[in-house]
Amino acid sequence: MVKEMSNYRADFPILQQKVNDEPLVYLDNAATAQKPKAVVEALEYYYYHDNANVHRGVHTLAERATEQFEAVRQKVANFINAPSSQEIVYTKGTTEALNWVAASYGATHVKAGDEIVISYMEHHSNLVPWQQLAQKTGAVLKYIDFTATGELDLNSAEQQITDKTAIVALTQASNVLGVINPIKQVAALAHQHGAIMVVDGAQSTPHIKVDVQALDADFYAFSGHKLMAPTGIGILWGKSELLADMPPLEFGGEMIDWVQLQKTTFKAAPWKFEGGTQNIAGVIGLGAAIDYLSAIGMDRIAAHERQLVDYLLPALLEIPGVTVYGPHDPAKHTGVISFNLDNLHPHDVATALDMEGVAVRAGHHCAQPLMEHLKVAATVRASLYLYNNLEDAQRLVKALKATKEFFNHGTV
Amino acid sequence: MALSKLDNLYRQVVLDHAMHPHHHGSLKRADHQMEIRNPTCGDVLNVEVALKDGKVSEIAFSGSGCTISQASASMMTDEVIGKTPAQISQMVETFSEMVIGNPPADYEKLLGDAAILEGVAKFPARIKCATLAWKAVYQAVGNENGEASAGIMRHEQL
Known part of the structure; x- marks a missing residue:
């Protein structure tokens, strides 16, 4: 009903x-968004009935926790129409997700003289990581302008994105100007010039239907807490071939394949990025929030x-x-x-x-x-x-x- | 109506100072200068101080800010003229205690008209607006006074 x-x-x-x-x-x-009872009750239920560390134990609770933790990947994939749940990486939030793209993909694919193109309406979390990357690599950071009415200026985008551009990073919805940006058109421009398209979905995912394939994005980041999930959980989605090519940034438990005295091999994506015990309750809360929004x-x-x-x-x-x-x-x-x-x-x-x-x-x-x-x-x-x-x-x-x-x- | 509670914060004298700030501008000759930012709102405050015989002889401030930060800066400039860096440090500590709701017994005597800003204690989100100018003058003359006091600006911990 x-x-x-x-x-x-x-x-x-x-x-x-x-x-x-x-x-x-x-x-x-x-x-941040307020939390419906369904999300808070999901957290409570998890902690009162199923709490255990994931991927490790053979006992029943560990099995339950792992199953729920991994099931949310598929929920997230469906929510943003990602082709595979293995392209869904758990992060702390949008900020961490964008930092990882800059520090891992960026550091291994951007060289001196390349261009990184963002816009004047970016939140600091989709600006400072690229500025840092530009400073470290010698790349040039360029800005797409907006029009007098506060909408992204596609003419400016055409001028700023060139054959030297390696990365275009743009917010899907401005956290100040209240506009939705034409990601699809900008992604087409980026791809024409051989650049990848990174999208900050922090302000859009809670409010509109997102389809990362229709947008033709290469990476897409968003936070759980703005869509009624707990704080401290977010998502990085990336095309599988790009994630496969990215070195992990945090090393330790969970993310390894085989550790020897002098060398280590890592798990495949997304798990290679998820070092240490994850925010399991946060993931379960995110699943409950997605269920809540999807039901409406x-x-x-x-x-x-x-x-x-x-x-x-x-x-x-x-x-x-x-x-x-x-x-x-x-x-x-x-x-x-x-x-x-x-x-x-x-x-x-x-x-x-x-x-x-x-x-x-x-x-x-x-x-x-x-x-x-x-x-x-x-x-x-x-x-x-x-x-x-x-x-x-x-x-x-x-x-x-x-x-x-x-x-x-x-x-x- | 709930806005009547605002009277505790935006007293008429506060509004007057914000609208017509004292010592607003810059000095021809300054011994000390300090620019300070309130990172929560992006406000910038610049304070310039001239000393004569070990006391503040002239002071000026510039920058943009809310009613509270501008009024507080205006009141601060009125109160520190003629004071030594050591006296100013004591005033700043007193002000800092007052705005978190722990005014020392002699705060009205030490702070003069600026004591009217004690109402800010009931608006915790605005404490940093009130202390910005005091922090700036403290840092500006701080070197004259030796090392900074450990207890200064306790609200930063809040």
Whole structure:
């Protein structure tokens, strides 16, 4: 039986509380998502019934833990339409996944004079690893620009990606500008020039249906915690021939094939990357989160967020003194909306909203070069998820109007 | 309405300082200069200090920031003029204790008007905004004073 979207909110006990005497409105989903009971109960069940180390013991608990741990690989593969579960590598999160691609694939395939192409809208985790790689190898780091409306500029992409380009790394959805990038077109450009396409899926995977084969990506990274799984678990997907060619970065237990006194052979991917005891409970929680989202349907989640943006974006733009960064057309905007109010500092706005029970993010959103490009020090960011409703969006608008009044006239 | 609680933080005198900051700009001649960043929000604060007879004779600050950081910087510049580096260190330690809710008995006497920022203790996410300028002046004149005190800026541990 399909539930109405409004019924899912009850699955999140954390939302049923007051903050600063006001009912909580959680609009910081781009930072991390709240967890449904199904995910927390999966963790509890695992620790109360099945906890053991994986791949080692011959006893029943170890067998159960291993089976669940490996079964989630297939769930993840289905979730992003990867051809094989053996292309799914467990990581701590998007940051670790992207760092591994840079430090392993990058360090063995990029040489002096090569180009690495990213964009101005990258989160630091899809920027600093490439900057480090460029510094170490003598490669050149180049940036794709965006248009006046905050959308990726494909003309700029055509100019920046050349025959010297070895890696193109791009976010699928901006954590600030609220746009979805044309990964497929950029991947086609990258491949024409013999480069590989790395995609940061941290902000897209929780909200839209992802198909890594349709995108024609070579690597795809995302975090569990932004899609309702626990923190500390994430995924690196890579094409099997690329993963096979990548040296492991962490050596130790679990990842070895045969250890001798002077040399060691490693397991095949994905296990060669997973040194040491993994975040087994995190993996099981990720499986539960994927089940939860899949039962609702990613298309329904996207449509629900679209409805909220259709109200919220014009309502914000109607408030005098509000500047929204990114497209002003709701049809082009995701549930991530960054803005500023008058000349107020985002931290002052966020403190005021918090007093109204509304949780938003204020700051540079780990995108300092983007802030520089937008010529702002920081922004306020409201970000939606499937449990948010029209009332949440209205509460934000009302609280912003009260904030404006407070700082302009010192009254409430 | 819940915004009334904001009055504890954004007192009128705080808003006035933020809107019309004292000693904003730069000095023609400075003995010490310190630029400091708040990595959580990207704010930058630059403090310049001139000394005469072992005391702060002139001070100026520049940079962008929120109401709290700008007001705190403005108040700090008012209060440290005429003070020795040793006195300033004591003031900074006092301020640092005050904003985490442990004001020493004589904090109002030591901090003057800046004592009004004690309300920030109820807004833990904003403590770093309040301490930015004090940290900057502490580091700027710190060398005059020998080594830094171990207890300084306890909020950094929070």
